Amino acid sequence: MNTDLGTISTLLVYGAMACYVVAMIAFAVDVSALGVGAKADRRRRAAGIGMSVIHLAAVVHLAAIVLRALAAGRVPWANMYEFTLMFTFFLVAVFLGIQRRKDVRYLGVGVAMLAFLALFLAISVLYVEADGVQPALQSYWLVIHVSVATLATGLFGFSALISVVQLLQGRRESCATDHPDPAIVPGAEGDGATDGDGGGAAGKAGHPGGGVATAPARTGTTVLNRVLQPLPAAADLERLAYRLNAVAFVAWTFVLVAGAIWAEHAWGRPWGWDPKETWSFVIWVIYAAYLHARVTTGWAAQKFAYFALVGFMALLANFYVVNIFFNSRHSYSGL
Amino acid sequence: MATYHPEGLKTAAEETLVEDRSSSKPPTPQGVSLGLKGWLRWMWRQLTSMRVALLLLLLLAGVALPGAFFPQRSVDPNAVAEYFQDHPDSAPVLDKLHLFDVFSSPWFSAVYLLLFISLIGCIVPRTLSHLKNLRARPPRVPRRFARFPVRTELRTAMPPEQVQQALAGTLGRRYRREWGTESVTTTAGRERTIRTLSAERGTGRETGNLIFHLALVGLLVVTAWGSLVHYRGQIVIVEGDTFVNSPVDYDSFDTGAWYDAEGMEPFRIRLDDFSSVFTELGDARDFTADVTLMRSDAPDREQTIQVNHPLETNSTRVYLSGNGYAPDVTVTDADGEVAFSGPVIFLPDDDIGYTSNGAIMVPDTSAGLDQLGLNGTLLPTAVITPGGQPVMSSYPELNDPVLVLNVYTGDLGLDDGIPQNLYTLDTTNLTEVPDPDDPSQPAQVLLRPGETAELPDGLGTITLNDIPRFAALDVRYDPSIPWMGVFAGIAIAALAASLFLPRRRLWARIIPGPGGTTVVTAAALARGDDPGLRAELDRVLAPLSIDQPADEQTKENL
Ligand code: HEM
Numbered sequence: 001m002n003t004d005l006g007t008i009s010t011l012l013v014y015g016a017m018a019c020y021v022v023a024m025i026a027f028a029v030d031v032s033a034l035g036v037g038a039k040a041d042r043r044r045r046a047a048g049i050g051m052s053v054i055h056l057a058a059v060v061h062l063a064a065i066v067l068r069a070l071a072a073g074r075v076p077w078a079n080m081y082e083f084t085l086m087f088t089f090f091l092v093a094v095f096l097g098i099q100r101r102k103d104v105r106y107l108g109v110g111v112a113m114l115a116f117l118a119l120f121l122a123i124s125v126l127y128v129e130a131d132g133v134q135p136a137l138q139s140y141w142l143v144i145h146v147s148v149a150t151l152a153t154g155l156f157g158f159s160a161l162i163s164v165v166q167l168l169q170g171r172r173e174s175c176a177t178d179h180p181d182p183a184i185v186p187g188a189e190g191d192g193a194t195d196g197d198g199g200g201a202a203g204k205a206g207h208p209g210g211g212v213a214t215a216p217a218r219t220g221t222t223v224l225n226r227v228l229q230p231l232p233a234a235a236d237l238e239r240l241a242y243r244l245n246a247v248a249f250v251a252w253t254f255v256l257v258a259g260a261i262w263a264e265h266a267w268g269r270p271w272g273w274d275p276k277e278t279w280s281f282v283i284w285v286i287y288a289a290y291l292h293a294r295v296t297t298g299w300a301a302q303k304f305a306y307f308a309l310v311g312f313m314a315l316l317a318n319f320y321v322v323n324i325f326f327n328s329r330h331s332y333s334g335l
Numbered sequence: 336m337a338t339y340h341p342e343g344l345k346t347a348a349e350e351t352l353v354e355d356r357s358s359s360k361p362p363t364p365q366g367v368s369l370g371l372k373g374w375l376r377w378m379w380r381q382l383t384s385m386r387v388a389l390l391l392l393l394l395l396a397g398v399a400l401p402g403a404f405f406p407q408r409s410v411d412p413n414a415v416a417e418y419f420q421d422h423p424d425s426a427p428v429l430d431k432l433h434l435f436d437v438f439s440s441p442w443f444s445a446v447y448l449l450l451f452i453s454l455i456g457c458i459v460p461r462t463l464s465h466l467k468n469l470r471a472r473p474p475r476v477p478r479r480f481a482r483f484p485v486r487t488e489l490r491t492a493m494p495p496e497q498v499q500q501a502l503a504g505t506l507g508r509r510y511r512r513e514w515g516t517e518s519v520t521t522t523a524g525r526e527r528t529i530r531t532l533s534a535e536r537g538t539g540r541e542t543g544n545l546i547f548h549l550a551l552v553g554l555l556v557v558t559a560w561g562s563l564v565h566y567r568g569q570i571v572i573v574e575g576d577t578f579v580n581s582p583v584d585y586d587s588f589d590t591g592a593w594y595d596a597e598g599m600e601p602f603r604i605r606l607d608d609f610s611s612v613f614t615e616l617g618d619a620r621d622f623t624a625d626v627t628l629m630r631s632d633a634p635d636r637e638q639t640i641q642v643n644h645p646l647e648t649n650s651t652r653v654y655l656s657g658n659g660y661a662p663d664v665t666v667t668d669a670d671g672e673v674a675f676s677g678p679v680i681f682l683p684d685d686d687i688g689y690t691s692n693g694a695i696m697v698p699d700t701s702a703g704l705d706q707l708g709l710n711g712t713l714l715p716t717a718v719i720t721p722g723g724q725p726v727m728s729s730y731p732e733l734n735d736p737v738l739v740l741n742v743y744t745g746d747l748g749l750d751d752g753i754p755q756n757l758y759t760l761d762t763t764n765l766t767e768v769p770d771p772d773d774p775s776q777p778a779q780v781l782l783r784p785g786e787t788a789e790l791p792d793g794l795g796t797i798t799l800n801d802i803p804r805f806a807a808l809d810v811r812y813d814p815s816i817p818w819m820g821v822f823a824g825i826a827i828a829a830l831a832a833s834l835f836l837p838r839r840r841l842w843a844r845i846i847p848g849p850g851g852t853t854v855v856t857a858a859a860l861a862r863g864d865d866p867g868l869r870a871e872l873d874r875v876l877a878p879l880s881i882d883q884p885a886d887e888q889t890k891e892n893l
Contacts (some may be wrong), residue, residue, distance in 0.1 A: 269650065
């Protein structure tokens with residue numbers, strides 16, 4: 001257990017946190033410029049700065065994780081502190097990955113803030129020295145089960161951010177158009193287009209670029225409305241959130257199955273309704289309900305987002321509350 | 336609007352095979368004359384509707400949650416007992432509501448059984464129609480492409496036959512397709528034959544979806560089977576001891592309703608050695624039980640059991656679930672007779688130093704003498720105050736072990752048939768022996784390995800011979816476990832297929848144009864969101880692309 005490397009890793013985490021703060025400010029400046037009347041097609045210097053800084057943050061963050069692994073002599077995701085390092089990294093990585101294909105810089109504020117807050121909590125409350133692990137954790141299932149859990153958490157987190165923007169956007173749209181949610185019925189929309197003049201097509205009319213205005217210019221009255229106006233339509237946001245949630249849901253399913261296999265090896269039963277297992281199951285059911293709600297026609301797109309947000313809340317509770325306050329066999333937090 | 340159309344059942348303009356299930360009214364206009372059969376059918380329809388499935392899913396999440404908030408008997412019976420002590424008023428009420436057995440409670444079972452009935456009712460008809468649909472032809476070509484957001488119109492120098500060949504090539508094997516012809520009369524009054532293409536891919540999406548749901552049913556069924564036939568025995572054994580895989584040998588033993596006592600695999604296991612590795616700070620790094628597995632039909636096998644590495648016998652797995660110290664003591668009574676000799680399990684607390692508590696019960700004192708009970712603590716690495724008083728243990732290994740005992744006499748209560756906890760002394764009918772030097776204090780006996788101490792009041796002596804280790808082992812027979820793995824694996828693969836396999840339809844018309852050119856119009860449609868649809872259409876049409884948009888004249892020819 002190399003303490004020097006561990007110390008450097010911790011310093012790098014502080015460095016990454018500083019970068020996230022700077023990136024968050026830059027993204028906030030970019031977004032709020034819209035609120036005070038900047039044109040949607042302006043040069044977005046602040047967003048550019050935000051992107052550069054968040055790239056830097058991701059590199060520093062990754063270095064911190066690698067050094068942590070070297071310091072501990074094992075995979076760096078065996079306690080709550082390390083789990084946080086990993087899922088915040090995946091959160092940022094998902095953001096950067098998607099940004100390559102479509103403009104999602106308007107989510108940068110949220111991503112940087114979430115990453116910063118989680119890291120802050122990790123380093124101030126959850127921190128433990130880099131060290132080996134207890135026998136129950138000495139298994140290659142630690143490598144598989146927990147890493148996919150961090151990935152799923154990062155994905156769900158990013159989707160949750162999109163869902164928040166979607167809800168705000170949806171409210172603005174329904175106010176602006178005087179009739180309720182833009183009728184999108186995602187599950188059926190492909191065929192819906194065949195049957196008639198596709199309600200789904202209207203939602204699809206958005207341009208792929210997120211920073212470009214998709215809705216016809218409307219009188220944005222409040223600052224928030226002006227910020228939201230050039231962002232993608234709620235229906236587009238909903239679709240993006242859905243795709244990520246679907247990936248995350250498969251990952252989460254895998255986490256449950258891998259966890260059960262591991263529990264079978266370590267504790268002699270695949271499933272025992274330990275508090276952690278119960279919560280994970282509940283989260284899975286909530287997201288399954290989300291996916292079903294989405295294919296059940298007659299539901300407005302707005303509502304799916306609430307399901308997803310409730311699911312993400314449960315996910316956070318599963319991590320922060322169950323690990324610390326519940327008496328669970330999963331108390332691997334090291335606290 | 337509220338109709339649920341299962342994927343794969345619809346083609347461009349076809350009938351709906353699954354009725355509107357979401358209306359909350361019974362299906363006939365005169366609800367009164369519905370009759371029992373009608374009502375049953377209506378209830379079945381409701382139960383198998385997506386809306387109710389959704390409700391049941393949410394309900395399942397809701398009814399599972401109390402299991403995370405209240406201690407569960409199946410997980411931690413001691414915590415339940417503690418809850419009863421701390422909340423004597425509310426605990427019995429909660430218990431009536433099954434809140435300490437949530438996952439076997441009638442209401443939890445009701446929700447998941449309804450959910451699975453709903454699921455089967457939903458999935459079986461879908462499977463049948465999907466099977467039919469797999470053999471059906473691709474949907475016919477829609478008359479007008481204009482209403483599809485993803486469409487293309489282009490002119491190519493290839494003749495129609497060549498276009499058809501090229502498209503067949505790019506479609507590849509994934510698409511089911513049907514070529515056809517249409518006759519049209521142009522504005523100029525000429526008769527033309529147009530080739531048409533209808534192609535479809537992605538039935539795997541629906542297949543995956545169905546398999547996923549069926550795999551969940553499979554998972555439930557094998558789990559139920561496993562809990563019926565399983566058995567699990569738990570035993571604590573000290574180094575050198577042997578146990579037999581038989582209900583009588585286990586400290587605790589539970590079975591499912593279909594457990595077959597005859598079928599228990601005959602084997603014995605001896606714990607040869609137990610070793611552990613701790614860090615300098617006392618964190619556990621490794622526990623290893625060296626055992627010998629003995630069977631009548633095979634030579635003895637030396638094996639190790641570690642926390643993540645259970646021992647496999649032919650039909651069971653043996654898990655290492657705990658460990659600790661078992662001080663080996665010899666007690667002689669007031670007559671000088673050996674009244675007890677052997678190791679006694681001391682259970683470790685959760686502290687870093689493995690402070691362990693246990694009880695030495697000596698019922699077999701010589702005739703006429705009271706029974707003896709010793710209650711005490713083992714400190715593997717004792718921290719001694721300057722006054723000579725051991726206070727705690729600073730390390731889990733036996734660096735300076737001290738056994739600290741209090742002495743009781745009286746009736747141990749072993750003979751009255753009430754089940755006894757072997758690890759704590761029931762002091763109701765016992766009196767604590769006071770310290771001869773200071774009768775206000777209880778007598779305390781301190782022992783290190785190899786030492787013998789006099790018990791106060793001339794009650795006898797006690798010798799600490801040695802401190803061997805014990806291992807707690809769980810033996811589990813559950814043949815359903817590999818099957819659970821199989822169904823879970825199928826479920827994940829099928830889920831990924833159902834969420835990520837694109838389901839696409841492509842149509843094209845190949846129209847002979849003037850001067851040997853050909854005009855191709857094409858449209859694509861996907862089920863659900865499919866950001867790759869445009870690219871897919873472009874890919875299929877790529878070989879034709881000299882990228883000339885159709886000009887006015889050809890348009891007129893359409
Ligand atoms: C144990 C409870 C259930 C679980 C965990 C579950 C889970 C899932 C999941 C993860 C999906 C994939 C989501 C998607 O394709 O968009 C799905 C799809 C679906 N489920 Fe379930 N499901 C359950 C019960 C049911 C029931 C009771 C029904 C019928 C009443 C049902 C009908 C469907 C249908 C029709 C789809 C496909 C949606 C589509 O066409 O894409 N499910 N389910």
